[in-house]
Amino acid sequence: MRPIHYLRCFAGITTREWLRFLNQRGRFFSALVRPLVWLAIFATGFHFVLGVSIIPPYETYIPYEVYIAPGLIAMILLFNGMLISLSMVYDREMGSMRILMVSPLPRWFLLTAKLLAGCVLSVLQAYAFLAIALLWDIAPPWYGYITVLPALVLSGLMMGALGLLLSSAIRQLENFASVMNFVIFPMFFASSALYPLWHVKEASLLLYYVCEANPFTHAVELIRFALYAQLEPVSAVVLVASTAVFLTLAVYGYDPAKGLMQRRAAE
Amino acid sequence: MTDVTALSIEGLGHAFGSRRVLSDVSFSVAAGDFTVLLGLNGAGKTTLFSLATRLYVQREGVIRIFGMDIRERASECLRRMGVVFQQPTLDLDLTVEQNLFYHGSLHGLAHRDAAQRSAAEIERVGLTDQRRDKVRQLSGGQRRRVEIARCLLHRPRLLLLDEPTVGLDIASRQFMLDHTRRLCREEGIAALWATHLIDEVGEGARVVVLHKGEVRAVGAAAQLLGQTRTPSMRAAFETLVQEREAA
Numbered sequence: 001m002r003p004i005h006y007l008r009c010f011a012g013i014t015t016r017e018w019l020r021f022l023n024q025r026g027r028f029f030s031a032l033v034r035p036l037v038w039l040a041i042f043a044t045g046f047h048f049v050l051g052v053s054i055i056p057p058y059e060t061y062i063p064y065e066v067y068i069a070p071g072l073i074a075m076i077l078l079f080n081g082m083l084i085s086l087s088m089v090y091d092r093e094m095g096s097m098r099i100l101m102v103s104p105l106p107r108w109f110l111l112t113a114k115l116l117a118g119c120v121l122s123v124l125q126a127y128a129f130l131a132i133a134l135l136w137d138i139a140p141p142w143y144g145y146i147t148v149l150p151a152l153v154l155s156g157l158m159m160g161a162l163g164l165l166l167s168s169a170i171r172q173l174e175n176f177a178s179v180m181n182f183v184i185f186p187m188f189f190a191s192s193a194l195y196p197l198w199h200v201k202e203a204s205l206l207l208y209y210v211c212e213a214n215p216f217t218h219a220v221e222l223i224r225f226a227l228y229a230q231l232e233p234v235s236a237v238v239l240v241a242s243t244a245v246f247l248t249l250a251v252y253g254y255d256p257a258k259g260l261m262q263r264r265a266a267e
Numbered sequence: 268m269t270d271v272t273a274l275s276i277e278g279l280g281h282a283f284g285s286r287r288v289l290s291d292v293s294f295s296v297a298a299g300d301f302t303v304l305l306g307l308n309g310a311g312k313t314t315l316f317s318l319a320t321r322l323y324v325q326r327e328g329v330i331r332i333f334g335m336d337i338r339e340r341a342s343e344c345l346r347r348m349g350v351v352f353q354q355p356t357l358d359l360d361l362t363v364e365q366n367l368f369y370h371g372s373l374h375g376l377a378h379r380d381a382a383q384r385s386a387a388e389i390e391r392v393g394l395t396d397q398r399r400d401k402v403r404q405l406s407g408g409q410r411r412r413v414e415i416a417r418c419l420l421h422r423p424r425l426l427l428l429d430e431p432t433v434g435l436d437i438a439s440r441q442f443m444l445d446h447t448r449r450l451c452r453e454e455g456i457a458a459l460w461a462t463h464l465i466d467e468v469g470e471g472a473r474v475v476v477l478h479k480g481e482v483r484a485v486g487a488a489a490q491l492l493g494q495t496r497t498p499s500m501r502a503a504f505e506t507l508v509q510e511r512e513a514a
Contacts, residue, residue: 001342005375012372016361023360095356102320103373104345110373 001105009105014117020087021121031079031125032132035072039136043068055196057228069138070224071193073126074155074216078187080122081159082179084115088167101254108251111164115247118163119156126152140227151226155219158239161246162215168253191217215242271298273333273425273457274319280327281314281480288314289480292328296459296473298424301451303468304461305504306477312461313353315477316429319459320350332425346374349418353429353461357410357417359403363394366402367417374421381420388416392446408439415446426450426458432467444469465501474500478508 021027043065054061091097100110130138130145140148166179190210192200197217201208211217218235225232272295279292289311296302306312318325319332321341330337332344357366364385371381389398392412394405402410411431418426428447432440444467450456460467468474468488476483476491484491484507488500495506 001346001375008372008375008377011378012369015372016358016365016369019361019365020358094359095352095354096358098320098322098350098352098354099356099370100373101322102345102348102350104342105373105375106342 006105006109009103009109010113010116013110013113014120017114017117017121027083028125028128031076032128034079035075035129036132038068038072038075039065039133043136055198057225057230063137065136066138067196068194069130069133070227071188071191071220073129073152073223074191074193074220075188076125076129077122077152077156077159077219078184078216080118080125080156081161081163082166082184083163084118084160085163085167085170085179087118088114088164089170089172092167093172107254111251111254112247115157115160115164118160119153122156122160123149123152126156141229143229144227147229148223148226151219151222154236154239154243155223158215158219158243158246161243161250164250165246165253168250187214187216190214191220193217193220215239218242272296272331273298273300274427274459275331275334276315276319276328277331278328279315279318279325279330281311281318281323281325287480289318292477292480292482294475294482294485296425296457298457299451299455300473301448301458301460301471302473302475304459304475304477305463305465305468306461307463307508309479310463310477311480312477313429316350316352316427316461319427320348321345346421347424349421349423349426351411351414351418351426351428351431353431353433355410355414357402357413360401362401363389363398363405363413366413367420370417371420376421384420384422385416388419389413392416392442408435408442411435411439411443415443419450424456426456427461428458429461430463431460432462432464440467465504468500476504476507483507 046064058066088097091100100114101107103110127145162183166183170179190207191214192211193216197208197211200211215238218232218238221232222235222239225235274296276295277293279289280287281289292311292315294302304312304315314323317323319330319337321337321344324338332347335344337344358369361369367385367388368378368381371378371385376384386395386398389395392415394409394412394416397405397409402413405413415428415431426447432443435443447458447460448469451458470488472488473486474488474491475485484494486494491503491507492498492500495503497503497506
């Protein structure tokens with residue numbers, strides 16, 4: 001297999017993800033409506049309750065809506081990452097996963113291609129949210145829309161890799177509800193998405209450490225700083241490392257010799 | 268590297284935990300052969316297919332595709348193999364063509380080649396008018412035809428078909444059988460056809476009888492009738508699966 005075969009395979013996997021996405025337009029709207037509901041209702045309600053002091057990267061006092069915007073962008077990426085997981089579990093139950101697995105190309109490549117294809121869709125939805133967020137005066141400098149791109153890609157890859165890893169461990173579609181309870185909600189709430197970590201530290205030191213260890217926090221912070229053309233190096237390193245670990249474990253999970261596929265068959 | 272033996276299985280065994288599903292399975296399929304893997308439900312046919320397609324890795328025995336060990340040269344083996352699984356594997360929300368293009372891309376085919384080949388294969392299975400229909404709109408028989416068209420897209424030399432006629436009506440079953448036999452006869456493709464339906468064996472086929480994970484007999488259908496001194500394949504099969512149990 002030559003590089004051109006890999007490229008064609010990647011194009012095929014991406015095309016299929018696009019076709020599925022276009023077939024499920026409701027998915028696009030629900031992915032956008034969810035953070036917009038948070039912005040329109042939650043942020044408005046808490047506008048006067050939660051005070052945000054001047055913290056980097058902001059140079060002045062900011063409305064609460066501006067503070068939670070990066071968290072809501074990361075929320076879009078998180079839900080899309082979990083959708084990759086859902087789509088893998090669905091493919092396995094419907095049988096189409098087998099066609100992917102008997103491709104002559106290596107599995108690490110097939111999984112990475114699936115991850116990248118999902119990431120492209122996530123990033124586009126994040127930009128759609130940023131466009132609508134202008135209605136709430138959430139307007140980073142113009143160059144922020146460019147500098148945020150690598151942060152969105154890296155965060156999208158991290159959440160997608162987590163989704164892939166979960167899909168290798170989830171046995172049935174019905175178990176997906178557990179992902180909502182034990183992955184999405186804890187990751188979102190135990191992070192800097194809704195409140196600055198110094199607030200959390202004052203309330204509970206333990207929760208502060210949990211938030212600091214949560215890779216979702218680092219996705220939020222990387223996006224927050226990137227919107228103002230600033231790099232948050234610790235967050236970038238944490239995200240690269242988390243992506244590598246999650247993807248490696250997912251490839252292991254899908255390896256017929258070592259992973260969960262045989263064990264699942266045995267049950 | 269080529270070998271006229273398309274599929275060679277030697278001493279294959281497999282167990283899920285303490286439950287043994289295959290024991291010392293050995294047989295081969297030559298180029299152009301239509302070989303029926305005959306066994307009741309639970310005989311180990313699907314496990315054997317999962318091992319031969321590398322969905323599972325075999326730890327006992329050797330599987331060779333055109334002389335290549337699948338553990339050592341998985342990619343080259345999978346390139347030469349077309350598979351129809353027992354469970355349907357089409358994406359129901361994509362059209363017939365889109366399903367074939369997707370499969371082509373997984374084998375590294377250029378879009379133009381995939382388009383030409385898919386048009387030809389879709390025509391061969393008589394679904395040209397349905398090529399832009401979503402698979403969800405097709406009948407069970409038509410979906411199976413799409414699967415066989417799809418598995419031929421990358422021009423494999425070995426076909427593995429796991430119970431491809433389950434749930435099909437008589438006409439669709441006959442079409443699948445005739446089409447596969449024609450591919451073996453006219454194009455020299457080797458086919459391993461797993462089934463529990465004895466009447467699918469037909470004249471001139473080679474048969475591998477698999478029972479409780481063990482090969483009970485290998486040979487031409489006529490040879491098995493002679494060996495068991497029975498008048499029909501059904502009687503021969505029953506004799507072969509009962510022989511060792513009685514012993």
